[in-house]
Amino acid sequence: MIALRSFAPTPPDMTLTADARLLADGALALHYALRSDSVPLIIPEAAPSASPVNGLWQHTCFEVFVQGEDAPGYAEFNFSPSSQWAAYRFAAYREGGVALAMTDPGVDCRVDHPRLTLDVTLAAAVLPPGSRLRIGLTAVLEADDGNLSYWALTHTGERPDFHRADAFILELTR
Numbered sequence: 001m002i003a004l005r006s007f008a009p010t011p012p013d014m015t016l017t018a019d020a021r022l023l024a025d026g027a028l029a030l031h032y033a034l035r036s037d038s039v040p041l042i043i044p045e046a047a048p049s050a051s052p053v054n055g056l057w058q059h060t061c062f063e064v065f066v067q068g069e070d071a072p073g074y075a076e077f078n079f080s081p082s083s084q085w086a087a088y089r090f091a092a093y094r095e096g097g098v099a100l101a102m103t104d105p106g107v108d109c110r111v112d113h114p115r116l117t118l119d120v121t122l123a124a125a126v127l128p129p130g131s132r133l134r135i136g137l138t139a140v141l142e143a144d145d146g147n148l149s150y151w152a153l154t155h156t157g158e159r160p161d162f163h164r165a166d167a168f169i170l171e172l173t174r
Contacts, residue, residue: 004151008162013037016151018137026124032062034116043111044082050104053084059108062118063138067168068130069124075128079120081109094163102126134168
């Protein structure tokens, strides 16, 4: 598990870790584990059915950015605790943002206050090509006062920006 860092200071009893690994069939398995003892968060309730939805990042949402080797293009995947999800393909930094067609990735969220875990598996077919993948693990967390905090493996700009390729620092080889 790798610790994600908040862009702004957070209470010491709030932690978020994540893990990404490639499976034998080339799929990408993701696991997020959140613990928040003193900061009440807004966790979207389970949706009647899993479906793609735009704007998930405006509330508590877990994300992954995946870029193939030697390519400016990348894919962005968003996962809500509600089981809703979104997928986009970009040609280069914030260029394009075209919805990526894919089947339900099976978002599995478990909430046992003060813990939340979220697991999802992305099929190999929706991942960018290449034998090496560069990955950015990120999350947006919404406090009960409506304030958002932005979490990532690293923050490389003056403000939170998950699309920056220099923040895709986890590398996995197929």
